[in-house]
Amino acid sequence: MVPISYYLVLSGILFACGVTGFLIKRNIISIFMSIELMLNGVNLSFVAFAAQWHALSGQIFVFFVMVVAAAEAAVGLAIIIAVYRTRETLNIDRVDLLKL
Amino acid sequence: MTHLIIFLAFGALCVAGAVNLLVQRHPINSALSLVVVMGSLAVEYLLLGAEFVAAVQVIVYAGAVMVLFVFVIMLLNAGEEERTRGSRVAMLLGIPGMLVGSVLVGWMLIGRTGRQTVAAGALPGAPRTIGWLLFHNFLLPFEVTSILVLIAIMGAVVLASHPDADTDRKES
Numbered sequence: 001m002v003p004i005s006y007y008l009v010l011s012g013i014l015f016a017c018g019v020t021g022f023l024i025k026r027n028i029i030s031i032f033m034s035i036e037l038m039l040n041g042v043n044l045s046f047v048a049f050a051a052q053w054h055a056l057s058g059q060i061f062v063f064f065v066m067v068v069a070a071a072e073a074a075v076g077l078a079i080i081i082a083v084y085r086t087r088e089t090l091n092i093d094r095v096d097l098l099k100l
Numbered sequence: 101m102t103h104l105i106i107f108l109a110f111g112a113l114c115v116a117g118a119v120n121l122l123v124q125r126h127p128i129n130s131a132l133s134l135v136v137v138m139g140s141l142a143v144e145y146l147l148l149g150a151e152f153v154a155a156v157q158v159i160v161y162a163g164a165v166m167v168l169f170v171f172v173i174m175l176l177n178a179g180e181e182e183r184t185r186g187s188r189v190a191m192l193l194g195i196p197g198m199l200v201g202s203v204l205v206g207w208m209l210i211g212r213t214g215r216q217t218v219a220a221g222a223l224p225g226a227p228r229t230i231g232w233l234l235f236h237n238f239l240l241p242f243e244v245t246s247i248l249v250l251i252a253i254m255g256a257v258v259l260a261s262h263p264d265a266d267t268d269r270k271e272s
Contacts, residue, residue, distance in 0.1 A: 001104070001217040001218070003215060003216065003217050003218075004216050005209055005216075006107065006111070007107075007144070007148070007218075008209040008210075009209065010111045010114065010115070010144070012202060012205055012206055012209065013118070013202075014114065014115070014118055014137070014141075017118035017121070017122060019198055020122060020198065023198075025181070026181050026183065027127050027178065027181035029131075029173055029178055030130050030181065032169075033121065033127075033130055033169065034121070036134065037121065037134065037137065040138060040161070043141070043153075043157075044141060044145075047144075047145055047148050047150045047153060048218070050148075050150070050223055050225075051148045051149065051150075051218045051223040052216065054222075056223065056225060056229060057233070057237075059150050059153050059225040059230060060233055062153050063230070063234070064245060066156055066157070066160050066161065067245045068245070068248065069165065070160055070164065071248055071251075072252075073165045073168055074168065074256040075252050075259065077168055077169070077256070077260075078255065078257075078260040081172065081176065081259070082259050082260065085262075085263075090178050090181075091181070091182055
């Protein structure tokens with residue numbers, strides 16, 4: 001028997017790691033992977049709450065989150081390829097045309 | 101007892117992978133540690149009884165999505181990330197703010213859910229039951245998702261295709 005809060009704390013740690021990576025990483029692909037890490041943390045809390053409330057719809061939602069994440073990964077990586085083609089760099093600090 | 105030991109072992113592996121993702125400079129190392137995180141998360145799902153979700157996690161996340169990532173890293177020949185100075189506001193406000201926020205959320209979660217425990221395989225999510233729900237109660241969202249995936253595929257093809265490819269085709 002594992003307290004449900006352990007699962008939630010684990011998912012919180014994963015989400016915090018994702019946010020930290022999003023802030024400190026400079027490589028655009030690493031930033032994208034941090035977003036995936038955040039999505040995974042949220043998925044774990046969905047499954048944990050589904051087990052707590054005995055509601056299978058939580059697991060269905062995880063399925064939908066995964067589908068959206070896969071679609072997002074496909075489009076996002078295509079955007080990264082397009083950015084690399086025009087700017088010749090993966091460093092997020094060098095893609096700053098919108099910066100004042 | 102074994103349940104707790106397996107949970108703690110794979111939870112530690114998960115957190116180690118996540119921290120390694122932050123520490124590594126080379127994106128390919130980050131990608132491989134993300135695979136470790138996703139694999140150990142699949143074991144946590146199995147512990148909660150979500151068999152279908154665990155299988156999809158391994159196949160879609162650790163399989164398909166990460167292959168896409170590794171493929172793009174190799175394609176763009178991504179080297180070690182260069183260290184440029186990030187924004188000072190993010191350093192001064194972001195990190196303490198995030199620490200305070202995560203402590204608050206953790207304290208609230210532990211306080212609210214209390215000592216409620218969950219047994220191994222508490223809510224069996226076999227492919228059969230999940231599939232039944234998916235094609236009865238959640239049929240409309242399921243179909244909408246398929247349209248979303250179709251749009252994403254077309255968008256990826258349009259975005260990643262070479263900009264000169266169109267004009268070449270017209271000229272020839």
